[in-house]
Amino acid sequence: MSVEDLVGLAVRRLLVVVAALAVVAVGGMLLAAQAVSRVTSEVTPAAEAHQEVLQDLTDLESAVGAWARSGDAAALEDYREAAARLPGHERDVADFAASEPDLQPLLASELQAGQRWLDQYADLRAAAPGGPETFDPARFALGQDLFSRYRAEHAVTARAFDDLTAQARTRAWWLVGATIAATLLLTALAGLVVTRARRDLRRDLSRPLQDLETVVQDMAAGRLEVRAGDAGTREVRAVAAALNELADAQARARAVEAHIHDELRELDTAREDFVSNVSHELRTPLTTISGYLEMVAEEFEDAMGPRHQRMLEATTRNVARLRLLIDDLLTLSRAEARSTSLEQGDVRLLLRDVLTDVAITAAGRDLRVEVEEPEDPLWVLMDRAMLARAFLNVIGNAVKFSRPGSVVTVAASAHEAMVRVTVSDSGIGIPADEVDQLGGRFFRASNAVDNEIAGTGLGLRIVQTIVDKHGGDVRITSEEGRGTTVVVRLPERSARQGIGTPGPTLAQ
Known part of the structure; x- marks a missing residue:
């Protein structure tokens, strides 16, 4: 039946x-x-x-x-x-x-x-x-x-x-x-x-299906030797036969999957080693080249003609750009691979340290940085070094892409169990059709490239990776020619849980 x-x-x-x-x-x-x-x-x-x-x-x-x-x-x-x-x-x-x-x-x-x-x-x-x-x-x-x-x-x-x-x-x-x-x-x-x-359905349908469920659970647990019986209605018996065939195929697929998994693990390890080794091997000669360039600049400061001066400046600039790219690659690799041990900290204090680091750059470009923060602490679980690097990238980008004489606003607040850090500038902005591409590796907005503004295209990717590690998110709104607003949201932590209490460890 x-x-x-x-x-x-x-x-x-x-x-x-x-x-x-x-x-x-x-x-x-x-x-x-x-x-x-x-x-x-x-x-x-x-x-x-x-x-x-x-x-x-x-x-x-x-x-x-x-x-x-x-x-x-x-x-x-x-x-x-x-x-x-x-x-x-x-x-x-x-x-x-x-x-x-x-x-x-x-x-x-x-x-x-x-x-x-x-x-x-x-x-x-x-x-x-x-x-x-x-x-x-x-x-x-x-x-x-x-x-x-x-x-x-x-x-x-x-x-x-x-x-x-x-x-x-x-x-x-x-x-x-x-x-x-x-x-x-x-x-x-x-x-x-x-x-x-109910009795008939239990005898002819429910019990055979329960037996099939047990077989499926056993197979999911790794006991690939189990097989389904042939009791029950015609459809149940057909499912049992198909399940047995699937089990045979799964046993073969598991062996292939284990082999592929081992190879992927080896490839991932090789990638990390490659990035680390290549970055290390590149930084050493770059340091040497940079040193020689400084010696040449000092020794022939008054003897070089304009053409040779431009060549030296271009070489120095590209060495610095290559060094920055290597630093960003290493930072991104560490952010993606390392586990993060979090502790409780005040976002306001972290932002003050970051603002101190960018103060000289902002002053040099005739920019004013305005800060808005509450009187009460804004507690979150953080890896201080990583989160400081994320905020430094966001605020540094606002300073870098702003026009001289403009204002960069950094606002911190707490709302609905989330700490929000909003960084707004009135700089060159981002074209509307390129906003969705932000965060991709090595992506740079077309107007930044046209204006020859230095960058590696990894800064925002690093920010997103670090903020993800902290259980937060990054939201970006921008209008070309009018400026950009970046909002970093992090889960708020109650002050009653204690300052400096070690938090959980987050791993990728």
Whole structure:
């Protein structure tokens, strides 16, 4: 049996039970709702209207009695208002009784008794003069007798209304109870269907899949000798066969992967050794060449012509550029390869040291460096030397690419558990289509190259590598001709954790 057949059988059984459950539940609740609606919208309003009829007649009886005793015109006005309300309430009760054969004769007898009281006493007494001097004991006794008969008829009808209300409520509760019982029965049947389907699925699908999962976990743990069984549905058996083939292929691939991994490790080690050795071998002759160039410049300072002077200056400049490139390559190699032991430090103090280092260069280019920092320390976990080099590169670039007489702003702050160091300049900026390329090895903006501004193209790469080691990030915005803003963000560390406490070690 396939998974589709197995699941389809279980779903069909469950659908039949669910459909029956839905029919019973919906049908039962509709009938119960109708019964409840009859109580709330028909029986109860009619019973209330019936009570209003009694109230109207009672108001009439009180008003006519007051007229008879006092002759007050206000009592006669109350009588007329109650008489105006009475027909409407009687009509509401009569409309309901029209569909209740058992209630019709009772209501008819009650209404006749009320009408007799009105015709034989109340209306006649209201039409006659009022006041103590018009009191007639015989007429008063007749009115009391007729009203008592009406009240007796009303009590019989009221009990009939109470019986109707009780019957309607009983029917509603019976329908609700029957619906709940049928729903529970069908729910239990659905539970049996689900239990049986679960048993079949567990036997034919779940357990074989669990066995496959165990085999996969064993293979992932390196036990490549395990193989899957052939139990379960057709699809599970097909997956087991494919998994066994994959295990065979994986065993072969592991051997190839281990060989490639060893070769990559050797290549990485060779690369680091190459950079270190080449840099060392280049720095030694460069130092010698630089020394000889200085000796030549001093010895022939007044004897060289302009042409030879330019040649000497170009050679000196390129030696310095090559030395800077070697230093940047070594710094980047160390930043990428070394593990970093972090300790807690105040970013403000580190920035002050860096600003001291660039102060002479800034003054020489007629630049003003403005610093904005809070009074409280800005604690982060840092490798002081590496992070100082990152800030030196960022601030040094701002000084290098700014125009003479402009301002470089360095702002430090804390926001949302991050320490932000923002370096802004109003220098040459970076072309918009080249901003995304920043941070690439040896990349230099085209306008920097056109303006013959010295650089290796590794400075920002070094910054990003160092900041990444510290768990932060670097964000750059720039507009050509208007300046550049670099934001370095580092995770803030609470001062309560102690100053100088060794932090974790981050490795690439």
